[in-house]
Amino acid sequence: MLNQSQANDPLADDVQGGLKERTHLIQIYTDDPEEAPRLISETHPNGIPLMVIIKNQPCCCYCKVNIPNGVYTMETSCGVNQGIMDPGYRCCYMNYKMIKVMITKNTIRFKCPITNVPTKDNVRVAIDVGINFHIGRSVETEEEDIKKFVYNFGPNRLEELLQEECEEGIRDFLKQIKIKSVRDIKTELTSALMQELLGKFSPYGVVIEQVNIMNVIIPRDLRTCLTDTTNYDVFLQKQVKAQENKMLVINNNENKQVLKLKRDNMQILFKLQHDLDVEEINCQQTEIESETEQIIKQTKALQ
Secondary structure: OOOOHHHHHOOOOOOOOOOOOOEEEEEEOOOHHHHHHHHOOOEEOOOOOOEEEEOOOOOEEEEEEOOOOEEEEEEEEEEEEEEEEOOOEEEEEEEOOOEEEEEOOEEEEEEEEEEEEEEOOOOEEEEEEEEEEEOOOOOEEEEEEEHHHHHHHHHHHHHHHHHHHHHHHHHEEEEEEEEHHHOOOOHHHHHHHHHHHHHHHHHHHHEEEEEEEEEEEEOHHHHEEEEEHHHHHHHHHHHHHHHHHHHHHHHHHHHHHHHHHHHHHHHHHHHHHHHHHHHHHHHHHHHHHHHHHHHHHHHHHHO
């Protein structure tokens, strides 16, 4: 059941479900580089971590440090970017070198709810969008991709841009679609949005893997009206089918009666024909007998 606040919201509906909460992309901090993969994989109440910033590094050197797998590790030397470090063990890692940041290689699921989207006939709907992406296009370009991502985006900026681009793309697309068709164009919408996001984010090392339209929520009153209309259409179709079935039954019964009448008439006709044939035979027999008797009488008279 809807509470008081939901009752005043035209999009709140138990039948259609609600919108997912927007995903927040965050960065986290640690003193130990080896802890980065574990920290990234953990659930965080504030959002999904994309990168780990290493703080409080030793003033002289690391006696030993293990660069973990599963993350891109950016290294600087005297403040100058040195590219991506290979995973593995390092001994006496000097302080003029720094492990700047570690970025996840995992695929990130970004949930992006969009509300008050007008259709062609000016009906406001809400769209639940899900985007799967990862950082780094390929092994050959990963160093450039990570550098562009860190210095141009970062988690917060990427979150803002994904939200803005999704909202703009969906609003532009739905301006051309009427409300009656809005749930039938999910494939076209996801394809168009996918191509648009790929073109805008790939140059910065963010690879969009998949775009999903998880839910389309229309106003509750309109949904009820459309449901009633659909139910009435189904009722009419059932009535038409029932009427057609009755007509078929009537036609079949009439055809049966006509066939029975034809069969009975044929039987009567055959019987009449048989009786006629019998009468003809009897008539011929009588005629022959009469002629024979006359011949016999004539023969006797001549004797």
